[in-house]
Amino acid sequence: MKTASLVKLHLITLVGPPNSGKTTLFNQLSGKNFKTVNYPGSTVEYSTCKIQSKFGIDADVLDSPGIISLNPNSPDEEVSINSLYNHPEFGSPHLLVATVDASQISRHLLLAKQLIESGFNVIVALTMNDILAKRGFEVDENKLGEELGCGVIKVDGRSGRGIDKLLSCVKPKLNDDEIKERNSPHKVFENISKEKLLGIYKEIERIEKNVIVEIKNINAPNLLQANEKLKILNPTLKYGSNRPDELTLKIDKYLLSRRWGLVFFFLIMAFTFTSIFWLANPFMELVDELFGYLSTTAAGFLGHTWYSDLIADGIISGTGSVLVFLPQILILFLILGLLEDTGYLARGAMLIDKPLSKIGLNGKSFVPMLSGFACAIPAILAARTISNRRERLLTIFIIPLMSCSARLPVYALLIAFLTPPDKAWLAGIALAVVYISSIIGSLIVAAFINKFNKKIINAVDSSSFILELPAYRVPKIKNVIRNSFENAKQYIYRAGPIILVLSIAIWFLTYFPNHSPEVNTTGLSHEEAVHLIKAERLSTSYASDLGKIIQPVMSPLGMDWRIGVSLIAAFAAREVFVSSLAMIFKVTDEDNLQSSILFAMKDAVNEETGKPLFTVPTIVGLIVFFIFAMQCLSTVAVSKKETGGWRIPILQIIIFTSIAYVFSLITVNLLNLAGF
Amino acid sequence: MKTASELNFGERAIISDVDNSHPSFRRILEIGFTPGQEIELVNSSSFNDPLAFALRGTLIAIRKHEADCIILS
Ligand SMILES: Nc1nc2c(ncn2[C@@H]2O[C@H](COP(=O)(O)OP(=O)(O)O)[C@@H](O)[C@H]2O)c(=O)[nH]1
Ligand SMILES: [Mg+2]
Numbered sequence: 166m167k168t169a170s171l172v173k174l175h176l177i178t179l180v181g182p183p184n185s186g187k188t189t190l191f192n193q194l195s196g197k198n199f200k201t202v203n204y205p206g207s208t209v210e211y212s213t214c215k216i217q218s219k220f221g222i223d224a225d226v227l228d229s230p231g232i233i234s235l236n237p238n239s240p241d242e243e244v245s246i247n248s249l250y251n252h253p254e255f256g257s258p259h260l261l262v263a264t265v266d267a268s269q270i271s272r273h274l275l276l277a278k279q280l281i282e283s284g285f286n287v288i289v290a291l292t293m294n295d296i297l298a299k300r301g302f303e304v305d306e307n308k309l310g311e312e313l314g315c316g317v318i319k320v321d322g323r324s325g326r327g328i329d330k331l332l333s334c335v336k337p338k339l340n341d342d343e344i345k346e347r348n349s350p351h352k353v354f355e356n357i358s359k360e361k362l363l364g365i366y367k368e369i370e371r372i373e374k375n376v377i378v379e380i381k382n383i384n385a386p387n388l389l390q391a392n393e394k395l396k397i398l399n400p401t402l403k404y405g406s407n408r409p410d411e412l413t414l415k416i417d418k419y420l421l422s423r424r425w426g427l428v429f430f431f432l433i434m435a436f437t438f439t440s441i442f443w444l445a446n447p448f449m450e451l452v453d454e455l456f457g458y459l460s461t462t463a464a465g466f467l468g469h470t471w472y473s474d475l476i477a478d479g480i481i482s483g484t485g486s487v488l489v490f491l492p493q494i495l496i497l498f499l500i501l502g503l504l505e506d507t508g509y510l511a512r513g514a515m516l517i518d519k520p521l522s523k524i525g526l527n528g529k530s531f532v533p534m535l536s537g538f539a540c541a542i543p544a545i546l547a548a549r550t551i552s553n554r555r556e557r558l559l560t561i562f563i564i565p566l567m568s569c570s571a572r573l574p575v576y577a578l579l580i581a582f583l584t585p586p587d588k589a590w591l592a593g594i595a596l597a598v599v600y601i602s603s604i605i606g607s608l609i610v611a612a613f614i615n616k617f618n619k620k621i622i623n624a625v626d627s628s629s630f631i632l633e634l635p636a637y638r639v640p641k642i643k644n645v646i647r648n649s650f651e652n653a654k655q656y657i658y659r660a661g662p663i664i665l666v667l668s669i670a671i672w673f674l675t676y677f678p679n680h681s682p683e684v685n686t687t688g689l690s691h692e693e694a695v696h697l698i699k700a701e702r703l704s705t706s707y708a709s710d711l712g713k714i715i716q717p718v719m720s721p722l723g724m725d726w727r728i729g730v731s732l733i734a735a736f737a738a739r740e741v742f743v744s745s746l747a748m749i750f751k752v753t754d755e756d757n758l759q760s761s762i763l764f765a766m767k768d769a770v771n772e773e774t775g776k777p778l779f780t781v782p783t784i785v786g787l788i789v790f791f792i793f794a795m796q797c798l799s800t801v802a803v804s805k806k807e808t809g810g811w812r813i814p815i816l817q818i819i820i821f822t823s824i825a826y827v828f829s830l831i832t833v834n835l836l837n838l839a840g841f
Numbered sequence: 842m843k844t845a846s847e848l849n850f851g852e853r854a855i856i857s858d859v860d861n862s863h864p865s866f867r868r869i870l871e872i873g874f875t876p877g878q879e880i881e882l883v884n885s886s887s888f889n890d891p892l893a894f895a896l897r898g899t900l901i902a903i904r905k906h907e908a909d910c911i912i913l914s
Contacts, residue, residue: 234871271897272873359861359870366875409895414883417900421884421893515902519888528891627864629907630891631872634900 174215175224175339176255178248180280181264182273183231184635186292189322190264191228194220211248213255220332224339227255230549235279236357239552249285250350257349260286260338262331267304267319268296270377274313274369281315284350288316288334295321296410302377309376410636413508417634421512430516437504438538438600439593441497441573446589448492456485457758471680475672482751483668483744484661485758490574490740494656497570498649501539506640510535511632518630524608525615527551528630530560534607537567538600539652541800545807553628559611561808565795565817566607568600571660571739575791578743579784582763603792610824659799660738667734667741672748674708674730703727703749704772716773718826722833723783725772736796782836786829793825845874846892846908848882855879857914865907873897874911 179187191197195214213227230245237243251257263280265273280287291304310317316334320327420429460481467473504510510532518528529551537544544564551557568576576599577592584591682701686694703709712726719729731745747758750765769778795801795818804814848854856878859866873896874880883900884893890905 233868236867236871238868269898272899275871357867359859359866362867362870363875366870370877409883409898409900413900414895417884417893421886423885423887423889427887511902515891515893516886518902518904519886519890629865629868630902630904631865631868631907632891632902633872634893634902636899 175259176213176227176252176257177216177224177260177262177335177339178227178229178252178258179262179264180229180245180249180276181231182233182266182276183633185231185264185266185273186290186322187231187264188228190262190290190292190320191226191322193322193325193328194226211252211255216332220328222332222336222339224259224335225255227252227258232276234276234357235283235352236355239550240557241549244549249280250352260288260335262288262290262335264290264292266293267291268293268300270304271366271369271373274372275365277313278365278369281313283352286338288318288331288338289313290327290331291317291319292322294319297377298380301380303380305376305378309372312372312375413634413636416637417512420509421516426512426516430513433504433509433513435597437500439597440500441493441596443589443593445493445496448495449489452485452491453489453758456481456489457761460485460758471676474676475669478748478751479669479672479676480665482747482758483672484665486578486744486747486762487574487660487664487740488657489759490577490743491653491657493573493577494570495649495653497539497573498652499645501536502645502648503640503642506638506645508635508637511634514632515630515634522628522630524612525556525559526563526611527553527556527560527628529632530556533560533564534567537564537569540569540571540656541565541567541797542803545800545803548807556628558808558813559615561804562614562813562817563607563611565797565800565804565821566603566610566793568603568792569739569797570656571797572791574740574743575735576788578746578759578762579788581759582766582779582784583781586760599788599792606792610820660740663738664741664744667737668744668748671708671730671734671741671745674711675703675706675749677707679705708749720773721830722786723771723774723780723837724786725778727769727772728778728783728787732790737798739791739796742791781841782833785836786833789832790825790829793821793828795821843913844909845880845882845894845911845913846905848880848913850882850884853879853881854913856911858912860910860912863907863910866910869903869907869910872901874901880911 179191181187191212191214194216196217197212197214211227211229213225216222216224216226229248230241232242232245235246235249237246248255249258249261261280263277265277277287277289289309291306291309294303297303304319306317306319316338318327318331318334320331322328419425460477463481464473464477467476513535514528514531516528517531521528521530530548532550533544533547536547541564544567545561548557548560548564551560576596580592580595580599584595679702682698682705684694684697684701686697689697708730709726712730715729715733716726719725727749728746731742731749734745735742743762746766747762750769751762766779767777770776771778801814801818804817805811808814843854845854845856856874856876858876859870859874863869874894878896881895882892883895885891891902892905892908893900893902894908
């Protein structure tokens with residue numbers, strides 16, 4: 166993101182309470198499109214970017230996680246506050262642009278005042294003026310500027326209104342001489358006393374009364390009368406802005422109703438996850454046919470040579486068998502994005518705080534856990550918003566159990582094997598069952614760890630849940646769509662090379678050394694001959710040598726080394742399991758990639774026992790394995806970084822992988838006993 | 842002495858003090874529950890905890906035991 170430049174540019178940091186419009190302003194200044202989320206604390210990482218050249222200022226801007234005051238309360242706030250004094254990578258900012266929500270000025274001025282008093286170089290950007298205007302009021306920016314002793318500019322980051330004015334105010338502040346003369350800011354607000362805090366608030370309330378003025382000549386309802394009707398108790402409040410958004414209150418009557426709140430919660434979650442399947446279906450078929458077509462065309466074009474096999478089977482079928490699931494992943498991002506943008510997530514966190522706190526988690530674990538369904542890596546970062554260390558570590562611990570999008574291709578293939586192709590709804594239900602099992606599994610693991618093992622997570626401090634419930638908002642569809650495509654693209658960039666390289670590696674291991682085996686094909690049809698050659702080649706391949714080592718582990722599961730090799734390959738990235746199966750089992754050249762894999766799987770025979778390899782018990786056993794196994798190297802790396810050591814990631818690998826093996830062993834054998 | 846956790850739904854009251862022996866008291870103050878402010882209990886989760894209060898033009902959810910440190914007049 167950061168432009169490589171020799172001269173160090175001036176740094177402007179955007180700082181403000183959560184949901185005050187920092188990221189919106191950042192996107193406007195940088196011309197980028199970062200996700201704005203209607204959940205407090207959604208920006209946990211920094212993004213920096215050069216200000217767009219059209220604004221004529223040579224400086225970097227930095228978007229930071231929201232903070233309420235200069236007294237940190239959770240890891241993300243601490244990082245954010247320390248970076249105001251000295252950012253580990255970008256140095257100390259030359260100027261702070263403090264965002265203040267005009268419609269909540271009495272809460273948001275606390276931080277701005279603390280920043281100014283600490284000696285930072287501050288300009289206040291007043292956002293959400295339209296919301297205040299709807300109530301019939303506006304802020305007198307000049308008066309507020311005088312009161313605070315700094316520049317105050319009204320902006321709307323969505324339309325870009327006021328940005329020019331803001332920047333014309335920024336420019337002189339970045340003057341080198343002025344910057345040199347400034348003293349470095351001092352830390353005065355850590356463990357601030359109650360008296361001091363109340364003193365600042367008194368001052369803010371005085372300022373508020375001074376700067377908020379009624380907008381004349383509009384058809385707004387007479388608010389003094391409205392206040393009378395609402396029987397506002399506080400006589401000093403002359404305007405109605407201490408009432409939350411009316412529409413939000415109405416919606417919450419239902420969504421937060423004590424009787425129906427949980428029902429709505431489960432319905433919303435169920436809809437989110439089932440829609441992945443049925444919405445994505447038509448798109449998947451398109452991608453599938455495309456790759457099937459590419460593979461047969463390539464094979465036809467290149468003839469029967471080893472490089473034809475490499476390109477058609479290794480590269481096209483291998484990567485294609487995974488990319489078929491891209492539409493599902495895209496739709497998962499899309500729906501999570503829409504949900505995030507509405508403001509419902511904070512309610513979800515509140516609704517399940519109580520049950521989660523019973524097993525050592527926190528309502529604030531909900532959003533990280535939910536984003537774990539897309540990918541564990543951002544989810545583990547999102548756990549920084551949890552202030553209690555023990556709850557945060559426990560949340561990180563169980564996040565890998567959330568069914569991330571990398572598992573979707575695996576589940577989808579395995580479920581497609583179990584359900585008839587004309588009944589997509591059945592597959593949807595099966596997938597929902599898998600997701601629910603993974604949630605229940607993770608909660609049980611959390612409860613066990615919380616109860617029995619103080620050694621795994623040995624941190625204690627007081628648990629708390631204080632969360633702002635933002636006003637509901639219609640999600641900005643265009644933004645969400647753009648972001649989902651961006652996410653899907655990043656997914657391809659991140660997972661694509663791994664899948665490609667491993668596909669080629671697996672192809673190599675299964676093709677050599679005996680690439681043109683001597684078999685007697687007299688009297689066999691062409692298809693049977695190809696089948697025989699392929700089987701002979703595989704059973705004398707490097708992969709088979711490797712496979713013999715793991716055969717003892719696989720036998721109790723009713724599986725053979727071919728699945729074992731695929732499972733090992735899946736430790737680099739789970740999707741590789743699918744491409745590996747495709748290469749090991751696929752024989753027929755059909756137009757449709759997925760159905761040809763399924764077809765080959767139905768034919769496959771366990772080399773040890775001679776019975777069919779893929780049966781209901783082994784398929785369900787594999788699903789169970791994937792629900793629990795910790796199979797992603799990047800997750801291990803992030804878990805180490807965020808927990809500050811190897812202990813938790815190593816325990817995750819050991820505990821989850823043994824649970825995976827034992828549970829799938831039990832599942833396979835129980836189902837076999839039951840006669841499936 | 843009544844605390845915010847004892848409010849009925851839809852009931853409004855004015856904060857008189859915040860108990861500073863409570864571990865979360867500073868965050869409670871910082872988020873805007875200060876003496877003199879009017880609050881209203883608006884919603885709660887289905888488990889009656891946490892509670893959602895209207896305060897200073899927004900909604901804030903806090904646990905019951907945190908609402909206990911908000912003393913009403
Ligand atoms: N009505 C209104 N909404 C705004 C304004 N500025 C930002 N928003 C919205 O407020 C929400 C929170 O903004 P965001 O930039 O994510 O806040 P952050 O948490 O401070 O980064 C987003 O949905 C924005 O679209 C504004 O001036 N008026
Ligand atoms: Mg943000």
